[in-house]
Amino acid sequence: MRVILANPRGFCAGVRMAIDVVDQVLDLLPGETIYVYHEIVHNRHVVDRFKGRGVVFVEDVADVPEGQIVVFSAHGVSPAVRAAAKARNLTAIDATCPLVTKVHAEAIRYAKQGFQILLVGHKNHQEIVGTSGEAPEATQVVESPDDIPHLRIDDPDKLVYLTQTTLSTDDAGVIIDALKRAFPNIKAPPSEDICYATTNRQHAVRQIAPRCDLVLVVGSSNSSNSVRLTEIAQNVGTPGRRVDDASELDASWFEGVGTLMLTAGASAPEDLVAEICRWFVDRFGATLHIADVFEESVEFGLPVTLKRLMTEHDVDHKDRRVRVEPPTITAGEYGAAPVALTISTGDGAA
Numbered sequence: 001m002r003v004i005l006a007n008p009r010g011f012c013a014g015v016r017m018a019i020d021v022v023d024q025v026l027d028l029l030p031g032e033t034i035y036v037y038h039e040i041v042h043n044r045h046v047v048d049r050f051k052g053r054g055v056v057f058v059e060d061v062a063d064v065p066e067g068q069i070v071v072f073s074a075h076g077v078s079p080a081v082r083a084a085a086k087a088r089n090l091t092a093i094d095a096t097c098p099l100v101t102k103v104h105a106e107a108i109r110y111a112k113q114g115f116q117i118l119l120v121g122h123k124n125h126q127e128i129v130g131t132s133g134e135a136p137e138a139t140q141v142v143e144s145p146d147d148i149p150h151l152r153i154d155d156p157d158k159l160v161y162l163t164q165t166t167l168s169t170d171d172a173g174v175i176i177d178a179l180k181r182a183f184p185n186i187k188a189p190p191s192e193d194i195c196y197a198t199t200n201r202q203h204a205v206r207q208i209a210p211r212c213d214l215v216l217v218v219g220s221s222n223s224s225n226s227v228r229l230t231e232i233a234q235n236v237g238t239p240g241r242r243v244d245d246a247s248e249l250d251a252s253w254f255e256g257v258g259t260l261m262l263t264a265g266a267s268a269p270e271d272l273v274a275e276i277c278r279w280f281v282d283r284f285g286a287t288l289h290i291a292d293v294f295e296e297s298v299e300f301g302l303p304v305t306l307k308r309l310m311t312e313h314d315v316d317h318k319d320r321r322v323r324v325e326p327p328t329i330t331a332g333e334y335g336a337a338p339v340a341l342t343i344s345t346g347d348g349a350a
């Protein structure tokens, strides 16, 4: 069996930043209970590892004792949550991904200009709940073209669409085309809302999956971008499966599979991918091949409140940036020589 490891895969800059924030706070305040509003990122292992270090995850800021520290997850929160945290005198550290914050800022700006916002995304996803909360009166969520006839439109010339950052670019395209057909004057966001990490991981699947018998995605079931990767595989005609970790693998899935693509959603840790590689090597004598599709070089700064906390504890944060190191697994590590695969770099985003 050949296992083709997609690069990029796994952690994006926003997830790396959110995890670093909680790590930093734990280091700064040993012995204090740190609260996180919602799963810091949508990965069971990341959350369980933090729980093992004493972090308490809540779905309501009312569950955080007054005056304590709360970290907002990478998916962003609505102003109502920020206000509730303030009312409880909490120190709120906002680990929202800056690319989600960008969509919030667009929602605020368009609502102020009198636009109705059609927010393309999954209604119950934390990110959509947060973005809608910026302008609830002006926002309607569109999950599929079937929702379009039910929209309440005041002025078809004063409409804008925004999107969740982790959608399938295929699905979003279908919905946006339908919106444009229904409302020809609808405005597009000033720049693409689906983020670079989502776009690049999906494009890698489009490039590699057609030459594979199966695509395996590492990621949790509530990770939107991980689930979308399996759908993109299916869209290009290759079956896709998603697992949280190696313990969920079933050897019968791989009968007749000569070439497997292995990738990971933006919130899945690399050590889980490594475990899965080992499983294939041990069980099937698989050879690993690395497919470099894009190099990513996105980095983010730390949240202001965290920097303030670091200053208070004499920790130097000057020039501290959060960047994602490239995936660490090399084919040689598993006794096979790396094989360079030629993959088009297409229209990925860095």
Ligand code: SF4
Pocket (backbone or CB within 6 Å): 012, 013, 014, 015, 074, 097, 098, 099, 100, 165, 166, 195, 196, 197, 198, 225, 266
């Ligand atoms: S998937 Fe995109 S929007 Fe979400 S945290 Fe990562 S970089 Fe940010």
